[in-house]
Amino acid sequence: MTALNSRFEYVKGFERDDRCLPNSWIIVRVDGKSFSKFAEQHGFEKPNDKLGLELMTRAAVSVMEELRDICLAYGHSDEFSFVFRKDTSSYNRRSAKIMSNVNSLFAAAYVFYWEDIFGPTKLKYPPGFESVIVVYPSETNLKDYLSWRQAELQTKNLYNTLLWTLIKKGNKTETEAHEILRNSTQKSEILFREFGVNYYNEPDMFRKGTTLIRKLIPSKKDNKLRQYIIPLHCDLMGEEFWKENPEIVGLKSLQVCHRTIHTNIFVVNRPNNVCDKNDNDSNMRMETSH
Numbered sequence: 001m002t003a004l005n006s007r008f009e010y011v012k013g014f015e016r017d018d019r020c021l022p023n024s025w026i027i028v029r030v031d032g033k034s035f036s037k038f039a040e041q042h043g044f045e046k047p048n049d050k051l052g053l054e055l056m057t058r059a060a061v062s063v064m065e066e067l068r069d070i071c072l073a074y075g076h077s078d079e080f081s082f083v084f085r086k087d088t089s090s091y092n093r094r095s096a097k098i099m100s101n102v103n104s105l106f107a108a109a110y111v112f113y114w115e116d117i118f119g120p121t122k123l124k125y126p127p128g129f130e131s132v133i134v135v136y137p138s139e140t141n142l143k144d145y146l147s148w149r150q151a152e153l154q155t156k157n158l159y160n161t162l163l164w165t166l167i168k169k170g171n172k173t174e175t176e177a178h179e180i181l182r183n184s185t186q187k188s189e190i191l192f193r194e195f196g197v198n199y200y201n202e203p204d205m206f207r208k209g210t211t212l213i214r215k216l217i218p219s220k221k222d223n224k225l226r227q228y229i230i231p232l233h234c235d236l237m238g239e240e241f242w243k244e245n246p247e248i249v250g251l252k253s254l255q256v257c258h259r260t261i262h263t264n265i266f267v268v269n270r271p272n273n274v275c276d277k278n279d280n281d282s283n284m285r286m287e288t289s290h
């Protein structure tokens with residue numbers, strides 16, 4: 001080391017030790033900055049723009065492809081939460097490194113895949129994302145965190161579904177619709193009685209959000225196991241999801257999935273996510289359809 005170097009090196013001592021508590025789940029939640037405005041400027045359908053949600057999912061898959069210690073991701077609207085295994089040693093568990101890496105990968109992927117998903121609709125300006133990082137030491141804390149995010153989606157989505165039905169089908173102004181909602185405790189009943197809309201028939205993706213998990217699936221060609229990221233639209237509250245997917249909290253190896261999956265799944269470990277066409281079967285599309 002030169003004398004010049006050592007004269008200035010003391011500044012490194014100003015850096016704080018920000019390592020996350022050991023043996024705990026690390027969660028990074030990314031949320032779009034001012035996405036109410038972004039959604040309006042890009043003509044997103046209200047209350048749920050399907051392509052907007054698909055792009056969020058594609059960006060989240062991209063983060064999981066890169067950061068293999070993420071065992072689950074859950075998202076809706078303009079947010080995605082990424083759960084790292086409790087034993088991750090990624091970046092020596094340094095929180096600023098983990099959070100900034102997730103955030104930048106997500107933002108870059110959102111822009112990178114925009115055209116694939118939105119086609120001719122141009123991106124008008126670079127969207128921003130902000131993140132928080134939280135550490136949860138117990139399994140109950142982790143499950144309650146995800147239940148909390150899903151409960152928030154459910155409350156907001158029912159509200160917004162009725163709001164936009166009142167505006168679009170009930171010819172109310174936005175102010176009138178908010179006023180009606182302010183005084184109503186039976187939103188799904190109003191939807192059904194006045195507009196014939198059964199809230200429980202709305203798409204699962206809108207009502208439950210998107211959960212991404214990893215599974216191993218045997219190839220039909222050579223029976224070799226390959227890792228996939230699978231999007232689910234399922235309930236995270238209650239025990240069923242955790243019983244079906246014990247490896248997420250149990251630190252076991254990935255499970256082999258033998259069920260037929262009627263959804264788009266993402267193959268991991270291929271350059272640029274290009275899939276081997278011979279591997280494809282009729283129920284498994286390797287990339288999102290647009």
Ligand code: ATP
Pocket residue numbers: 031032033034035036037039044045046047048049050051052053077078
């Ligand atoms: P902040 O910067 O504080 O997060 P925000 O405007 O992003 O402010 P949020 O509470 O994060 O506010 O809510 C995101 C908003 O973005 C939603 O209320 C909705 O209007 C809009 N939005 C995001 N994604 C979609 C989508 N796929 N379809 C329709 N609207 C969306």
Ligand code: MG
Pocket residue numbers: 031032033034035036078
């Ligand atoms: Mg936001």
Ligand code: MG
Pocket residue numbers: 031032077078079
């Ligand atoms: Mg949000």
